Amino acid sequence: PLISSTKLLLKAQKGGYAIGAFNAENMEMIQAIVExxxxxxxxxxxxxxxxTVAYANVDMYRAMVNTVANDVSVPVVMHLDHGKSLDLCKQAIEAQYTSVMFDGSTLSFEENMLLTRKxxxxxxPKGIPVEAELGTVGGKEDDHEVSDKDALYTNPKQAKQFVDRTGVQSLAVAIGTAHGFYxxxxRLDxxxxxxxxxxxxxxxxxxGASGVSDESVMKSIQLGICKVNFATELRVAFTKGVNKVLEEAPNIYDPKKYCAAGRAEVKKLVKEKIIICGSKKKA
Ligand code: 13P
Ligand code: ZN
Ligand code: NA
Structure with missing residues (x-):
């Protein structure tokens, strides 16, 4: 079933493991992750x-995830990743996402704090937890690119002030990771x-966990990371699966044939990442 992330993350924090957060682009990736x-x-x-929500829309993804989640016993969270405006966060809340991120990391500290608070x-009031970001994760996620030298790491003192004043449920930290590959x-700080x-x-x-070694991911979990985001590696896995089928049999024209191969690759990868996160048997 679909649930909020609040309790799951607190339980992971107590248990010293992390919940994998996987970016999905289509129905097949959603099925792969949940399976x-x-x-x-x-x-x-x-x-x-x-x-992603511009490719379809929040209602479409929410409906697919809800349908798939209702078929399984493990808890599934539907999260808006890098919500870049209050309006987009509102859309996700309206669509009954069970968790949202507001990413104000490109704003000034004060503006980030004010908008996150909003x-x-x-x-x-709707019981939806909010993830915020302080400091800048490098690389490119969607259309916004951060050059490595501008990627400012999270300042611990500011983090305290930020959390006290915004009341967020979780915080994305910048400690040397970047979106995409490296x-x-x-070297994480x-x-x-x-x-x-x-x-x-x-x-x-x-x-930005794609391209980070398993050892570094596991060490960061030991040091307090409770949610690890994986996107690029899943996109690559899906595409590899599709390509392999089309290369071997270029005459295939049924999307089910090659999308199923992409789905299988994503499922294999997600299983590996779940084991690295330490959340196996934690449902
Ligand atoms: P990667 O694409 O590096 O896995 O980053 C994922 C991410 O942070 C999504 O928010
Ligand atoms: Zn991210
Ligand atoms: Na990355």
Whole structure:
């Protein structure tokens, strides 16, 4: 069934594991993610970015996730990833998403705080938890690109002030990850993560996990990360599955044939990531 992320993340925090948050673009990816979670008895978060909900719309994705989630026993969260405006967050809340992110990381500290607070004031009465971002995750997610040297890491003192004043349920931290793949394996600032964890007690979120080594993901979970976002690797897996079928049999014209292959690749990958997150058998 579909549930809110609040309790799941707090339980993960206590248990020292993380919930995988997987970006889905279509029905097949949604099915793959939920099937993987069900087979491993793991809670799971499915998320859609602004460009994804522009490809279809929030109601479409919410309906697909709800239908798939109602068929399984594990808890499934429907999350808006990188909501870039109060309006988009409102749309997701209206569509009955069970969790939203407001990403004000490109704004000034004050503006980010003010707008995040507005999203919390809108979401909280409806029981919807809000994830915010402080500091900047590098790379490119959707249309907004951050050059590596501008990627400002999260400041622990500011994080405390931010959380106190906004009342967010979880916080995405910038500790050296970037969206997409990396030219070289990123070195994460684990000392900073420890400082952030000391300064604030809400669940912390790691963005940009595609291309980060399993060891680094696991270490960041030990240090307080409770939600890990994976997008690019899933997109690549789906596309690889589709390509393989079309290369081997270029005359295939039934979308079911090649989409099923993409789905199978995504499912395999999500199972690996769930195990790395440590959420197997935590449903
Ligand atoms: P990757 O594309 O690097 O996995 O980043 C995912 C993410 O942070 C989605 O919000
Ligand atoms: Zn992200
Ligand atoms: Na990445």
């Amino acid at each position: 993987a979670a069900e087979e491993l008895s793991s809670p799971v978060i499915i998320q859609t970015t602004p460009s 999203v919390v004031d809108t979401a909280k 030219k070289q394996e990123p 684990f000392d900073r993560l420890k400082e952030i964890r000391k300064a604030i007690d809400i669940p912390l979120v790691l963005h």
